[in-house]
Amino acid sequence: MRALPALLLGGGLLLPLSAPASAADPAVEDLAIALNGVQVLASFRLEGGFSPQLRERIDSGLPTGFLFELELARDRKRWWDEVLGSTRIEVVAMFNAVTREYLVNTKHAGKLIDSRTLRDPAELEQAMSRFAAVPVFVLRGASRRERYLVRVRAELGTDNLLGFVPVMRSTDWVESNKVRPREP
Numbered sequence: 001m002r003a004l005p006a007l008l009l010g011g012g013l014l015l016p017l018s019a020p021a022s023a024a025d026p027a028v029e030d031l032a033i034a035l036n037g038v039q040v041l042a043s044f045r046l047e048g049g050f051s052p053q054l055r056e057r058i059d060s061g062l063p064t065g066f067l068f069e070l071e072l073a074r075d076r077k078r079w080w081d082e083v084l085g086s087t088r089i090e091v092v093a094m095f096n097a098v099t100r101e102y103l104v105n106t107k108h109a110g111k112l113i114d115s116r117t118l119r120d121p122a123e124l125e126q127a128m129s130r131f132a133a134v135p136v137f138v139l140r141g142a143s144r145r146e147r148y149l150v151r152v153r154a155e156l157g158t159d160n161l162l163g164f165v166p167v168m169r170s171t172d173w174v175e176s177n178k179v180r181p182r183e184p
Contacts, residue, residue: 026156026171028068033150033176040072040137042176046129046154054157058093058102058124065092066128067155072137075147075178084148087136091128104128108136139181147178 026048034041049066057064068089073081090107102124106114113134118124139148156169 026154028152028154028171028174031152031174031176033179035179035181038139038142039135040139040148040150041133042070042136042150043132044152049129049154049156050125058095061095061097063092063094065090069153069155070136071151073149073151075149081149085137089131089134093124093128142181144181147180149178150176
């Protein structure tokens with residue numbers, strides 16, 4: 001009989017951990033891809049990623065940001081999609097309290113692709129969470145008969161589970177539209 005209360009207590013502890021996502025949870029939205037020759041261009045935005053804790057961390061001067069994981073896949077109708085490659089886009093903001101400016105660095109696959117200095121917090125949020133036509137992959141040996149898609153998710157940083165267990169917070173994977181290469 002003692003096992004039943006322990007099982008119910010254990011189930012009660014796990015229940016809040018597996019609650020469904022609410023409307024306020026961060027998510028990658030408006031993911032769309034296009035082809036420019038052999039380059040895959042991705043456009044997307046992170047919605048709900050700026051929490052009060054994130055803003056406080058940025059305003060304290062600590063380098064803070066998001067990591068976007070991207071996967072290129074070949075679409076297969078009756079089977080799992082074949083992953084052809086993966087890459088990362090990292091966006092980091094640093095606040096300079098003396099000049100009251102934000103420095104935002106964007107890296108793709110470890111290489112710096114953009115660096116901006118901003119003063120307005122609204123511009124900071126847009127620079128860190130909106131991407132338009134970013135070249136993320138190159139299709140090598142692509143066939144006109146095949147369709148390709150990109151998946152994206154965002155890692156938002158660490159959080160504490162049960163007050164002391166560090167866990168990585170991330171959004172769900174989102175799939176883009178499917179595209180076919182044009183004939184050369």
